[in-house]
Amino acid sequence: MNKTIADIAELAGVAKSTVSRFLNGGSVSKATRQKIEQVIKEYHYVPNTFAQSLKARKTNIIGTVVPRLDSFATSQTLMGIDDELRNANFQMLISNTSQDMKREIEAIYDFARQKVSGIILLAAKISDAHLKAAEDTKIPILLVGQQHPNLYSLIHDDYNAGMTMGRHVYEQGHRQIAYLGVTEEDIAVGVQRKAGFKKSLENTPCQVRYYETSFKMTDAVNAAARILDEFTPSIIVCATDNIALGVMKAAYLKNIAIPSTLSVTGFGGYDVTEIIHPTLTTIRFFYKEAGKVAAHHMIRLVREEHIDKITKMSYELLERGSVDKRPNPSL
Known part of the structure; x- marks a missing residue:
């Protein structure tokens, strides 16, 4: 069950009004801010009013969670996402998790608190914690590179x-x-x-x-x-x-x-x-094109328009010099 502001205040040892001021961008001391942030992260707190406020006033920001930045596939996908979002007057925020699943979950909740309109998730594995975060935040999530029946997915035809x-x-x-x-x-x-x-x-x-x-x-x-x-x-x-x-x-x-x-x-x-x-x-695999398609689909989800549950990208075999043809192979 999602914690309330009163719960967060009690756990942090501060007044409810202090937590409310913090959540609304008001001034609090550094020590108080650190205590509140620690409790919020530990309990994955998302304001109950988040879903309503998002529906009433959508932002133009899309969060993107990636497992690593030193990857050709990831960098190309991010370039495609960024190109498509910019063309549609959206912006991208990136959270790098360094292949730490716990940080992936935290990133989803962090993006929710920043009131992004949607999240594009590049993950190697989808756990129950991922699904719970999606349910708690009520934000459109698009999974890229993997497939799960509970999430919109864009995959390569592996x-x-x-x-x-x-x-x-x-x-x-x-x-x-x-x-x-x-x-x-x-x-x-x-x-x-x-x-x-x-x-x-x-x-x-x-x-x-x-x-x-x-x-x-x-x-x-x-x-x-x-x-x-x-x-x-x-x-x-x-x-x-x-x-x-x-x-x-x-x-x-x-x-x-x-x-x-x-x-x-x-x-x-x-x-x-x-x-x-x-x-x-x-x-x-066409990673940059996949990024563009992912961004396009996410924009449609934010606008509450239909997309297919699963989108599958194409691929191409490149025959080059590292393979030798073996003559008269044994049957």
Whole structure:
């Protein structure tokens, strides 16, 4: 149950009028402000009048919650969001959570207290706490990159992208395959992308081994080194381009030639994959366009206009130099 102003005042040890003055932007001492803010954050307090005031006087501000800023996919998505919002005379606020789920939840409540009109949420996983925050704040929320039946969602077609990559790998003659993915807590990258790839190779003579790493390139270097110590794949299929770059670094350190000895693929279509040598075969997702679509959908939600519950973006296979065609593969 949402706390009242009286509850917050009692928990903070101040007068109810002091809490009310704080919430309305009035002057309070630094020590008092810190006590009130601490209680508000701890109990996820949102004023009961928020939903009514938002309906009566909508702002032109959209909050965007992102897990990290040092990501090509995130930066491109944010650029698309910003472009579309600016064209519609809206503004964007960004909250970076550094992949901390608790901070994601806090960001939703913080944005509610700042009276944003809507929230675009880039999250790897949706928990009950996310859903409760959405229910408490009564703000339109659009999920980008993941899908949940209780939220409006914009997703990349990870499952079919995985299938497309699997078929390409098979058509190029590869039969000894390593797949280097991420945790299945990430439904889009960790589950859907891998499931599509796995489905594409059903009833084929391929030997596929599945491994897991983090999204960090340095971790991928170490994971690839272990794979190459215990297995001799002709190709390593990587769940992201960053992981693929880590695999290529590991191969270089082991004096393994790409693609003549080992082929490598990724997912993402990051700009850097066009300038490395050899260039990386990958699936390009249209992150900036996804950001524009997300912003457009959010504006429609704020205006109480209809959008589809799920929007699915397209993708493109980029065939490049990091994959070698194997002649006369065994059946």
